[in-house]
Amino acid sequence: MLSFPFARPEPGIVTRVADGLLWLRLALPFTLDHINVYLIEDDDGWIVYDTGIGDEETKQVWEGIVRDHLGDKPLKRVIVSHYHPDHIGLAGWFNRRFDIPVAATLGEFLTAQVACFDTTAETFANVQAFYRAAGLDLDGDQMTIEYTSGYRKRLTPLPLRYSRLIDGMQLTIDGDDWEVITGGGHSIELAMLYCRARDLFLVADQVIAKISPNISIFAGNPEEDALGLYLASLAALRARVPDSVLVMPAHNLPFYGLHERTRSLEQHHDIRLNALLDHCRDAPRSAVDCFPKMFSRPITNYHDRRFAAGEVIAHVNYLYLRGRLTRETGTDGVERYRTVS
């Protein structure tokens, strides 16, 4: 059983989860309406782990936190777990406003840069072709608007410099070692922070209670084995991090029960993989044909359909790359999968 030692705080309220470790819940303008960010106290300042989205409201919340909650110590550094806008959104603002460095992995920092500038007509055509092959006919104008402004408008301009985090690197914070552990699947090279001496584990979106992190394929890397990378990361976490840690995710509540949660996430994906194999046994199916087997609710709006297609493709890629599905492209340009019996 997972256990949850803290109640849900209101947005903007600071919770002390351990000595020198603060948890702050920031609002998000999405269905997933909040993100957890954390502050770690070092002897000469505070380290921010994830920033929230790059909007005015979130800046104002941070100004209040810095004014009222950090005692006499300044902010000294920002660590960004991954390139998604709710995590990296204010990294550039922190860098300029407080004159502090930003640390991230190479994979995440460069992906953020590419996502900000990859808005050419050729990119749109590639994206449209990707979703068309999945069986999804998306409205071209909406896609253009989404791609020209979708990612970049949720970020303040990225910092011009960053410092690179690498898996296995130890950061000394207030005399304790915090190990950088990276994982793929949800993002490229998501950076988690593990403090062995204090049994504390900051995981961002890699392991979340109650919801399964989004594992998706995108047009720029259509053959990626995102689910394989994710499942490998879950197994690696059990080998590297003990079950006794307090897990501090970016969404929902901090919890105990890391190993159980990684196993139930594996099971969740396993059930979906088997459902896809069953569904593609009697007839070849496109990604869109597989929606009802993967999701219990109807997938209707534009964003949900895109996300759903990305998720299904992560699962079919996993099976296709392991020889469990074959793939054929129809005269309509749609890719369909069939189970290898």
Ligand SMILES: [Zn+2]
């Ligand atoms: Zn994320």
